Amino acid sequence: MKEYKAMLFDLDDTLLDRNQAVDNLFIVLLEECYGNVEETLKAEMLRKFKEYDKKSYGISDKTAVIESFYNEFPPLYRLTQIQDFWNHHFPQCFSISEHTLDLLKDIQEHMKVAIITNGTIHRQKAKIMNTRFQEYFDLIVISEEVVLEKPDPRIFEYTLNKLQVKPEDALFVGDNLEKDVKGPQGAGLKGIWFNPSGVENDSDIEPDDEIQSLDELLHYLTPKQVT
Template structure:
């Protein structure tokens, strides 16, 4: 029995939509700052701050983002190296070791947001066709899908590294709709990235639901108007 409040299909983003990605990374970088403080010769707080700034610097650039998300280890080592340079400390070898320490712990440190898996289960039970569309390297994203037992929820899983294209490329949305057997007007895309998961699908006639997991509201300069704003995907079943 279809619930009238639900669309025929919902496409979900993975990182910072289903999985607590940024906050769990921040916590792990804070741990790394403590772990390597003696070797770097600065206080854990200073290291943590410099590494955070380096990450913002790195990932805010669309070009670096696109290349970096397909080679996360290199991106992480690059961020650490940048932070070490800012502190006039350490070297390449240390940057690589810190990036390795982080990478070994990264996926186990993630977890689904509270209520996220329950929401997916309830939508699936209600007969909503579910798709997962995630940017990033195929192996990394697939490891998360498997580790958190996400496969059974989805009728269609498109991972950028496996598929050969990523959001906002319309091919991923077109492919997902085709796989799920729905028209754009019958689908929602739900995610935390205003460009990838709201603006791009809206252009195709898919409703864009923005996940404001920080609870910070739309940026003042946002040109994108989401069809709906939620803080957690658990709200979809309320």
């Protein structure tokens, strides 16, 4: 097997469970704005909150998410600084398992590791600090910081230049076919599709590999590397 020199990762929905974080933020919003809510109604409110969040995914200003939610479910108390609320609480809604941290440590012992994430500097750095990821990566690249974003091949080229690794010696792991598979492939990397839910690929994008668990990445450590 080829001996790779770098493994690069997407952040949201790959290393971090963004869906669970949205659930956690919803609970904070309920406590702040609604008080006690009957369980059946709470389930419907969560479904709609996640629907509004999905529509705004990738958009920095999240005011429309909560304003739309307020319009459908009038609150007892209305936030006056919605964006500040989101920026402060959402990064704290993420958590990471010790198992994942141990896996990253194992990989880092044998090759360079980096994160490439689209998003704002403030929000993405807060997530990374809250989960201690900065200790486990040689480089973290945030799109707003470098004025490039996935799937633009230049953001992958920029990262590899910083790591001093050739594209053919690197892997990229992420959940989005367009941004995390086609994007890195366009820069000469191997694109690995992280697909834990087993979603059907109905696109014309062909991943170099598909995994349902990050543990499967140990396959890319050669026998020499894991001894």
